[in-house]
Amino acid sequence: xxxxxxxxxxxxxxxxxxxxxxxxxxxxxxxxxxxxxxxxxxxxxxxxxxxxxxxxxxxxxxxxxxxxxxxxxxxxxxxxxxxxxxxxxxxxxxxxxxxxxxxxxxxxxxxxxxxxxxxxxxxxxxxxxxxxxxxxxxxxxxxxxxxxxxxxxxxxxxxxxxxxxxxxxxxxxxxxxxxxxxxxxxxxxxxxxxxxxxxxxxxxxxxxxxxxxxxxxxxxxxxxxxxxxxxxxxxxxxxxxxxxxxxxxxxxxxxxxxxxxxxxxxxxxxxxxxxxxxxxxxxxxxxxxxxxxxxxxxxxxxxxxxxxxxxxxxxxxxxxxxxxxxxxxxxxxxxxxxxxxxxxxxxxxxxxxxxxxxxxxxxxxxxxxxxxxxxxxxxxxxxxxxxxxxxxxxxxxxxxxxxxxxxxxxxxxxxxxxxxxxxxxxxxxxxx
Numbered sequence: 001x002x003x004x005x006x007x008x009x010x011x012x013x014x015x016x017x018x019x020x021x022x023x024x025x026x027x028x029x030x031x032x033x034x035x036x037x038x039x040x041x042x043x044x045x046x047x048x049x050x051x052x053x054x055x056x057x058x059x060x061x062x063x064x065x066x067x068x069x070x071x072x073x074x075x076x077x078x079x080x081x082x083x084x085x086x087x088x089x090x091x092x093x094x095x096x097x098x099x100x101x102x103x104x105x106x107x108x109x110x111x112x113x114x115x116x117x118x119x120x121x122x123x124x125x126x127x128x129x130x131x132x133x134x135x136x137x138x139x140x141x142x143x144x145x146x147x148x149x150x151x152x153x154x155x156x157x158x159x160x161x162x163x164x165x166x167x168x169x170x171x172x173x174x175x176x177x178x179x180x181x182x183x184x185x186x187x188x189x190x191x192x193x194x195x196x197x198x199x200x201x202x203x204x205x206x207x208x209x210x211x212x213x214x215x216x217x218x219x220x221x222x223x224x225x226x227x228x229x230x231x232x233x234x235x236x237x238x239x240x241x242x243x244x245x246x247x248x249x250x251x252x253x254x255x256x257x258x259x260x261x262x263x264x265x266x267x268x269x270x271x272x273x274x275x276x277x278x279x280x281x282x283x284x285x286x287x288x289x290x291x292x293x294x295x296x297x298x299x300x301x302x303x304x305x306x307x308x309x310x311x312x313x314x315x316x317x318x319x320x321x322x323x324x325x326x327x328x329x330x331x332x333x334x335x336x337x338x339x340x341x342x343x344x345x346x347x348x349x350x351x352x353x354x355x356x357x358x359x360x361x362x363x364x365x366x367x368x369x370x371x372x373x374x375x376x377x378x379x380x381x382x383x384x385x386x387x388x389x390x391x392x393x394x395x396x397x398x399x400x401x402x403x404x405x406x407x408x409x410x411x412x413x414x415x416x417x418x419x420x421x422x423x424x425x426x427x428x429x430x431x432x
Contacts (some may be wrong), residue, residue, distance in 0.1 A: 001417050003091075003098070005035060006111050009073075010091040010100040016051055016074035016133050025051045025130045028073045032114075032128060039117055041126070048138035051130030055149070059123045065430050066123040068152035070384065071110030071159060072132035075102035076405045083407035096413050103411040104398035106132070109158040112397055112416055116423035121431040125152060129380070132159075135179070135340020136379040143380065143387050153391075154353040154430070155384050156423075160374050160396030162415065163243055168361035168422075170354060171394035173272065173373035174381055176307035176344035178316045181337040182210070182324060183300040184284075193293040201331040203299035204284040211301070213327050214277055219263040222277045222305075224323045227316065232309040234273045241349065242268055243370040253401060272373035276306045302339075306375060313341030342379030351391040353430070360425035364418050376404075395422070 014028035015021040029052050033043040041056040051074065078088035078101045086092050091100035098108060110128065117124055127150060129139045143150060162169040186201035215222055222228070245268050247259060261270040270276075284299025286292035305316055321336040328334045348354065349371050361369045374396070385392050397419035403409045 001413065001420075003093070006098070006108065007091045007100075009035075009107050009111060010098075010102050011089050013078075013089045014074050014102070014130065015077050016131050018077060022051070025074055029054050029128070029130055032073055035114060036117075036126060039114070041117075041124070046142060048131070048142075050134075050138065053130070053139060053142055054126065054128040055146075056126040056128075057124065058117070060121060061123070064122050065153040066125065066151070067427070067430065068125045068127060068150055068155045068384075068388070068390070069110075069113045070127050070155060070157045070378075070380065071113065072106050072129050073110070074130040074133050075105070075107065076133050078407070080407065085408055088407075088409075093413065097410040098413065098416070099408055099410050101409055103409050104161075104402040105404045105409065106159045108411040108416060109160075109397045109419070112158060112419040113156070113423060115420045116427065120424070120427045122427045125150065132379065135177075135342065137340065139380045140383045143383050147387055150384075150388055151390075152388065155388065155390050155392045156395065156426075157378065157381060157392065158395045158397050158419070158423075159378050160376065160394055161398040161400050161402065162396055163370050163372050163400075165399060165412075166365070167243075168365040168367065168369040169372055169396055170349065170358060170361070170369045171372050171374045171396055172349040172354070173309075173346045174344060174378055174394070175272070175275075175373075175375050176311060176313055176382070177340070177342045177377040177379070178305040178307060178313040178320070179339045179341060180303045180305075180317060180320060181300065181339055182207075182303060183298065183335040183337070184210075184328075185298050185333040185335075186331065187295070187297050190297050191295040193295050196295060200295045202295050203332060204296060206329050206332050207282065207284065207299045207301060209329060210324060210327065211279060211282075214279075214303075220261050221263070222275070224277070224316075224319050226319045227275065227277075230310045230312070230315075231275060234269060239269075241371045242272075243372070271375045273308055275308050275311060276304075278304055278306075280304050306377065307344050309344045309346055311344060313343060317341070340379070342377045343382040344377075345382040345385055345392070346373075347385065347392040347394065353391045353393050356429045357393050357395060357422075357426050360422050360429055363425055364422045395419070 012028040014025040036056040041058045043056040046053040088101040184203040186203045281302040285296040
């Protein structure tokens with residue numbers, strides 16, 4: 001496989017959360033538009049207050065089915081840079097894997113659809129955004145305003161993972177997300193711990209108290225009142241669809257001795273069908289070399305909550321904010337910022353397009369696919385499902401160990417090559 005185009009795409013540092021990379025994000029959108037034009041697509045770049053949305057379409061026959069492909073051209077920050085074995089925006093192949101930021105999430109997987117578009121016997125539309133990694137703030141309004149433009153017989157998304165190597169996988173569910181930033185303030189300025197220790201409020205200490213009250217240490221359950229009220233129970237029939245998980249292999253992969261989580265549920269249930277709460281970052285006070293005896297004026301943390309049907313991100317944010325303010329000790333000012341979120345989604349694992357994709361996977365891989373939910377979030381999928389009313393097919397081409405959002409992100413070449421062939425066969429099957 002010629003990787004020249006994909007490597008050029010991966011070389012663009014389109015980090016959507018970094019204001020210094022705004023022009024690079026735009027450059028990635030323009031680059032992709034040119035690649036699609038070269039394949040006969042008509043393209044439109046729709047401006048937003050932040051990063052543009054790329055729409056492209058190519059019609060072969062008014063009687064042919066229409067496929068809408070969703071993907072994103074923005075990537076996560078590459079930090080910490082010192083942990084990369086090769087520069088994050090200088091893609092390389094090592095031992096059959098492409099290493100670069102965006103290789104799996106989502107440039108590599110998205111480009112598989114670009115490659116498969118050549119001579120496709122179906123009408124194709126591409127909807128590609130540059131804000132997925134920051135919660136897709138401007139895409140849902142675009143989808144609602146362009147319902148007819150985006151109308152399709154099936155929506156095809158590749159922004160996920162196979163269950164295991166050499167295991168063709170169809171995903172039918174995604175968790176949602178509620179992401180908060182919590183800020184605590186004590187005194188009006190940093191204070192000397194000798195001169196004021198014993199009377200000054202310490203936001204780091206208060207932060208520790210808050211963290212300790214978010215989850216039960218023994219059961220792993222989230223303590224926010226109302227958090228589980230809308231959680232949809234998991235049926236035995238659905239669990240019977242799932243593959244078995246090698247828990248010991250997962251422990252070895254993670255380098256841990258136990259798999260902690262909510263008491264009473266299996267690891268797969270906790271990964272796919274139960275909500276979570278995790279601190280993603282904590283800060284405050286002096287963190288440089290040596291010592292500085294300071295009581296900080298401020299401290300903070302970032303919290304992500306992965307949600308399941310039928311939880312609502314805004315309702316969960318309300319619950320969490322009310323609880324944090326209720327348990328915050330006196331002497332502190334607490335502020336909760338809502339950074340971004342996404343709704344959970346379930347699709348029909350046996351819709352006609354899913355059955356055709358299952359057939360395409362079996363023809364290419366030589367074995368039928370397994371059916372999974374996924375623990376991550378793709379914010380716009382719920383919007384696409386509700387607004388367009390089209391069946392959703394989630395075809396992940398990555399692997400669970402692709403180091404998404406971490407150093408040394410990768411994508412297996414075999415998965416990329418077979419993914420392109422699977423998509424081509426799906427196009428042919430859909431066209432009849």
